Amino acid sequence: xxxxxxxxxxxxxxxxxxxxxxxxxxxxxxxxxxxxxxxxxxxxxxxxxxxxxxxxxxxxxxxxxxxxxxxxxxxxxxxxxxxxxxxxxxxxxxxxxxxxxxxxxxxxxxxxxxx
Amino acid sequence: xxxxxxxxxxxxxxxxxxxxxxxxxxxxxxxxxxxxxxxxxxxxxxxxxxxxxxxxxxxxxxxxxxxxxxxxxxxxxxxxxxxxxxxxxxxxxxxxxxxxxxxxxxxxxxxx
Numbered sequence: 290x291x292x293x294x295x296x297x298x299x300x301x302x303x304x305x306x307x308x309x310x311x312x313x314x315x316x317x318x319x320x321x322x323x324x325x326x327x328x329x330x331x332x333x334x335x336x337x338x339x340x341x342x343x344x345x346x347x348x349x350x351x352x353x354x355x356x357x358x359x360x361x362x363x364x365x366x367x368x369x370x371x372x373x374x375x376x377x378x379x380x381x382x383x384x385x386x387x388x389x390x391x392x393x394x395x396x397x398x399x400x401x402x403x404x
Numbered sequence: 405x406x407x408x409x410x411x412x413x414x415x416x417x418x419x420x421x422x423x424x425x426x427x428x429x430x431x432x433x434x435x436x437x438x439x440x441x442x443x444x445x446x447x448x449x450x451x452x453x454x455x456x457x458x459x460x461x462x463x464x465x466x467x468x469x470x471x472x473x474x475x476x477x478x479x480x481x482x483x484x485x486x487x488x489x490x491x492x493x494x495x496x497x498x499x500x501x502x503x504x505x506x507x508x509x510x511x512x513x514x515x516x
Contacts, residue, residue: 293447320502331410331508332448332493345503380447384502392438393504395447 293396295381301402307369310399312381313362322393323356323366324380332380338364371403407431408496410507418515423481425510427494430475434496438504439468439479442491451492452479484514 294313302308314321323335336346338358346356353372358364368375378400382393409428417423427437435456440448454461454468454477461468467480481488491511495504 324506329508332495332506334503334505337502339502382447392450392453395440395449397445397447 293381293383293394295379295396295399297399298397299400299402301404302371303404304372305370306403307367308371308375308401308403310366310379310381310401312364312366312396314364314381314383315385315394316362318383318385318394319361320384320393321358321364322382322384323364324382324395326378326380326398335366335379368401371401373403376401376403406508407434408494408505408507410492410494410510412510413508414511414513416513416515417484419486420483423479423484423488423512423514425479425481425492425494425512427477427479427507428475429477429496429505431496431498431505432475433498434505435499436497437468437470437477438495438497439466440493440495440506442493442509448493481512484512486514486516488512489514 296311321338324332326332335348336356337344341358356366378398380395380398382395384393407430438453439451441451442448452463452466452468454470459470470477491509493509494507
C-alpha cells in the first residue's frame with residue numbers, strides 16, 4: 290500500500306487566496322484526521338471523519354477553514370481566505386478502527402506558507 | 405491549556421548511550437499513550453505505545469515507562485544510534501475516544 294497520500298507537498302500563496310489541501314487515506318481505513326503542526330502548539334487535531342462523516346470539528350480554528358470527505362478515498366481541507374498565521378505543516382492521517390485509540394498512519398504533510 | 409507536555413524541546417546524546425525523553429500529562433482520563441517519531445519532510449510514524457494497565461512496554465531498543473501517579477511517561481532508547489535523530493512526539497488518548505492529544509515534541513540528536 291502507498292500509505293496516506295497528500296498533495297501538494299508545498300504550497301506558497303498570498304494572503305487572501307483560497308488554499309485547498311488534499312488527502313487520500315489508506316484503502317480500507319474508515320477514520321481520517323486532519324492535523325496542523327506549529328512550533329508553539331505541536332500537533333493539533335483540526336477535524337475527524339468516520340465513514341466519511343465529520344464527527345468532531347472542534348479543532349477547526351475558525352470559519353475560514355472547512356473540510357470535506359466526499360468518499361472513502363478522498364478528503365480536502367480548504368482555507369478561504371488564507372492568512373499568514375495559517376502558515377504551518379498540515380498532516381492527514383487515517384486509521385482502521387473508531388472504537389479505540391488505534392494507531393494512526395500519517396501522510397508526509399503539506400507545508401503551507403501564506404505571505 | 406496543554407494537556408500533554410514535553411518540556412524539553414531538544415536533547416543531544418552520544419551514540420551508544422541512553423536517550424530518555426519525557427512527557428507529562430494532566431488529564432487523569434487518559435489511559436492510552438503513544439510515541440511517534442518524525443523525520444524532516446515526513447509524517448510522524450508510530451513507534452511504541454502503552455496502556456494504563458501496564459507500567460512498562462518494551463520493543464527492542466525502545467522502552468516506554470508509565471508512572472500513573474505522577475502522570476508521567478518516558479521513552480528510553482538504548483543504545484542510541486545516529487538514525488534515531490528525529491523529533492519524538494508523545495500522545496495520549498482517553499478510553500473509547502479516537503482523539504489523540506499530542507505534545508509539542510522533543511528533537512533528539514544522537515552524536516556519532
